[in-house]
Amino acid sequence: MLLTVRDLKKTYPGAEGPAPVLRGVDLDLAAGESLALTGESGSGKSTLLHLVGGLDRPDGGQIALDGEELSVLDDAGRARLRRGTVGVIFQQFNLIPSLDVAANIAFQARLAGRHDAARDAQLAEALGLAPHLAKYPEQLSGGQQQRVAIARTLSAAPRLVLADEPTGNLDEATAAHVLEAMLALVTGSGAALLMVTHSQALAARLDRRLHLTGGRLA
Numbered sequence: 001m002l003l004t005v006r007d008l009k010k011t012y013p014g015a016e017g018p019a020p021v022l023r024g025v026d027l028d029l030a031a032g033e034s035l036a037l038t039g040e041s042g043s044g045k046s047t048l049l050h051l052v053g054g055l056d057r058p059d060g061g062q063i064a065l066d067g068e069e070l071s072v073l074d075d076a077g078r079a080r081l082r083r084g085t086v087g088v089i090f091q092q093f094n095l096i097p098s099l100d101v102a103a104n105i106a107f108q109a110r111l112a113g114r115h116d117a118a119r120d121a122q123l124a125e126a127l128g129l130a131p132h133l134a135k136y137p138e139q140l141s142g143g144q145q146q147r148v149a150i151a152r153t154l155s156a157a158p159r160l161v162l163a164d165e166p167t168g169n170l171d172e173a174t175a176a177h178v179l180e181a182m183l184a185l186v187t188g189s190g191a192a193l194l195m196v197t198h199s200q201a202l203a204a205r206l207d208r209r210l211h212l213t214g215g216r217l218a
């Protein structure tokens, strides 16, 4: 198993006392597998991605990535994991305005010491970014910026890709096309994809589907 989650719990402090969001989540994801995570707004999908990505700490339970238990890692260890094993695609693109598209795509891979120009060219082609490589983020549409953010994460070749509505800014046809490209690039290379989506049509394209409700997965 690439990812194993057991009895994961997370509670946020709320105005009316502690508000449990995750009440014991169990999840397994194998290398090469894709999993869609659905659930109502506020059900805790982003919270789960943040915990698995090591961006926040759970209140209880275990998360193991490649057999390595996250809770025993210090900040430096979790940062190493974020640079190496895990890649996240968030709803905010966080592109670097002073870098052109090609340099934005290469950014994380360069940080991780894994930049591969041929892989970037393949990503740009697959995601329809080839004509835009010399442009700057402010010259791109929202959907184009979103595709740059996807390419930047995949460029670093993470073993596990965590994606929060990665095609949320795209029209239906482009979203379907970009998802197919992502699936081919991620699972085709033996990596795994855990993707949050509100779209049942997109969820159906992935290997498995889980629904988050009442703080648990079903």
Ligand SMILES: Nc1ncnc2c1ncn2[C@@H]1O[C@H](COP(=O)(O)OP(=O)(O)OP(=O)(O)O)[C@@H](O)[C@H]1O
Binding pocket: 012, 013, 021, 039, 040, 041, 042, 043, 044, 045, 046, 047, 048
């Ligand atoms: N940092 C935080 N502090 C306090 N409460 C939070 C925090 N982050 C999230 N929450 C609360 O936890 C619950 C789950 O939020 P989360 O963003 O994980 O839901 P979601 O399923 O991703 O929602 P959406 O589909 O709308 O993006 C919500 O009620 C939210 O208000």
